[in-house]
Amino acid sequence: MTTQNHTVLQTPIHSGFGPRTTAMEVLGGQDLTGKTAIVTGGYSGLGLETVKVLASAGATVIVPVRTPEKAAVTLSAVPGVELAQLDLMNPTSIDAFAERFIASGRPLHILIHSAGIMAAPLNRDSRGYESQLATNHLGHFQLVLRLWPALKAAEGARIVSVSSRAHQLAGIDFEDPNFKTRPYDKWLAYAQSKTANALFAVAMDKRGESHGVRAFSVHPGTIVTDLSRNLSKDELRSMGALNEQGEHVFTEYNDELKTIEEGAATAVWCAVHPQLDGKGGVYCENVDIAVITSTPYTPGVFEWAVNADNAERLWTLSEQLTGLKFVI
Template structure:
């Protein structure tokens, strides 16, 4: 695999994938029915990979899979609905992926929800944490044997600069004893996404599995469906930047570029990293910026503690060994 693009915030998926050959590779992508997930699937298929996509809404997923099959009739394209907030749905999805009986070269934990009103899943977990982290953690656990079979696999967790809003609230991750704040909950879940990649890398790198966290940038996708202008103003109050405008948002092709860089860049093999703008993000030391990575999103001990805590709260053992 090789990438030829001059990399930065304006780099597109087409530029990143120029010259990349993924023939014979198998990728699993959550949230593949639209936005970044769909563009990621499209770009991987164009490079020769086969893909298995999941998404929560069956009709949208079927429409996306149909469009991809029409564009890439020579590729294997599989799909099944996936509700990451509910572990039985994760198991059904994992069973379908494993039934194909192929090594998994790329697992892209792309799906997520953002700043939604307080909800809990059937196990009582706060919905953003359940969807953005716990469901993906359970999926990685189920697919771990197939990832190891690939020899040089990558698990890519799509996180966000929103992780600046909160470290993991180990004392009350589900807002059971404190007032719910959807931005704090979102920030916690995106810190958790980065720690997912950290945990996977620590547990599986000796077997050739690289864990990477990706911040795609500001993109207008369905992820923002819950946001009002007041929400944007509340987000601005937590940062030192102007709100994104039509001129500062990335396109979907630009947003997917960092995920595709994580999936294909040879120099990333074997190293954990938090990526933004198609490169390793610089460290951040304050919460009032939306660039760079806070140290709590990289912490190996926090990654282990969170994994263990979520196993207890979800009543689910999630082995990676």
């Protein structure tokens, strides 16, 4: 797949939806009975809304969590949800989760990477990898490779990687992805991990297409959730995310600023909607395929985040960093 060909695919299809569309509206009465989904980060924020919507349509949804006791309270009222232990910063934990799921013999129809951390202080996992790259990208990369037999068995599966418009701030530093020699910058580290989420979808879709496994990346919009827990009040105020009472809410909504129900819509669209049958490897926002842009802080995806060569280079690096090899 050449970069030129991939750029052609990165073209809006005029879905009829938009920035105010909610995840439930995207679902449109679809029946997901008999489908199995895994949603990382599915116990809060956008992930929780995604879980509620998929479960309401009859899907069985597995929510991986570090502390099942806490998540059990949040998800107790949602039918068809199973909790399972998983820590995306811990390779052993990822393997154990995947082994348990594979042993269940179930096909996996939907896998949504909604878990993530943002603008975190410098922290490293046991391998010395920077925490945002490790959590947002490498942990999910390992999870997909370990769950591949179940994805393939679905005979029609979709993987949705939650990226962000923040990808426009930085591509992948292939020479120093873990900030071993360059000064650490929490926003550049976050941006790099979000570019990685988009590039992952490009490379994964290329590998999965012939097996009926398609991959997408999404920008959900800007929503005040627990993801912003590392931000100061000044940072939140500059985003327009604090009102006069200091509460974490947007005072007005636009194409970028969304409610949680609206923010989950693009991920649900990519996960289940027939408009995307036969498509994949694309970056989506506002419930449509996004355009290519080169202007920061505007709608669209930067070319470096959907570049096929970059995607292959990241895939190779990810295999090296995790010590895993993708076997079809």
